Amino acid sequence: MNQPTLPQALPHALSGERFEFDSIAGKISCYVDGSGPPLMLVHTVNAAASAAEVRPLNDYYRQRRTVFSIDLPGYGFSDRSDRAYTPRLMTDALHALVKQIHQRCGIQPIDALAASLSCEFLARAAMESPAAFARLALVSPTGFNGKSPRRKAVGETLYLPRLHQFLTGPGWGGSIFRGLTHPRVIHYFLRRTWGSDHIDEALWAYNVISTRQPGAEYAPLCFLSAAMFSADIHHVYEALKLPVWMSHGVRGDFTDYRGKTIVDSKPNWSFTVFQTGALPYFEVPAAFNAALDVFLAQPRNP
Secondary structure (H helix, E strand, O other): OOOOOOOOOOOOOOOOOEEEEOOOOOOEEEEEOOOOOOEEEEEEOOOOOOHHHHHHHHHHOOOOOOOEEEEOOOOOOOOOOOOOOHHHHHHHHHHHHHHHHHHHHOOOOOEEEEEHHHHHHHHHHHHHHHHHHHEEEEEEHHHHHHHHOOOOOOOOOOOHHHHHHOOOOOOOOOHHHHHHHHHHHHHHHHHHHOOOOOOHHHHHHHHHHOOOOOOHHHHHHHHOOOOOOOHHHHHHHHHHHOEEEEEEOOOOOOOOOHHHOOOOOOOOOEEEEEEOOOOOHOOOOHHHHHHHHHHOOOOOOO
């Protein structure tokens, strides 16, 4: 009898120490590297996400910062159990990481960067605990496409329960996820993220392994049913008082930022556009890091 093939063990995505801690959001995994003032890095959310998506930033900033790079719930080495993956869960994970950072680095405001949908979680965490954060860098944040206002009651999401029921249906839910995470399909979606064929192949290879881990489908299927998108995010962005730097590219799927007019005139917000796809720190690391360095050097209260 043929034995079932076990998935390849997930390697560490980043350098440094990987540690785990229990939280209201379940077991959370995080990498820490470097020394100096703390910097929190938060990867995107998609079918194959993990801390591997912030590797260039971890490698650069560990030379001058204590860098904390989280695996969000449902991804990487963090808890991948079958549960509801929501903005509340993700935001609670960031609050829990703040406590871990304070234990290791002392109580001080933290600089933090997030990409894509995770910008919504980071912004909410900063709104709820403004004293915990010094500055926020939002890379290709969601919620700014200008298609419709997202000003519903606090805590509401864009969740589509019938779609989620279909995606997780008996007999085909797992097949849908396996189709979405076939190596060729992962490569295709990375090309759409980059807006180019010149993707980071090491990230692609890690994503393939990560999507083969037990429980890998639960968070992505919640993501696909819009359970992690906040229907009140415009209120959240507008409520931020600390310095915020928003950057994005001009290629690929994430190029519609007409809705940023809601924060254009706010003095604590600044903006940079790169001639790249949605993750400019992979494509133009020198230019991106130089711009982020300038932002991180500015006073906390503009």
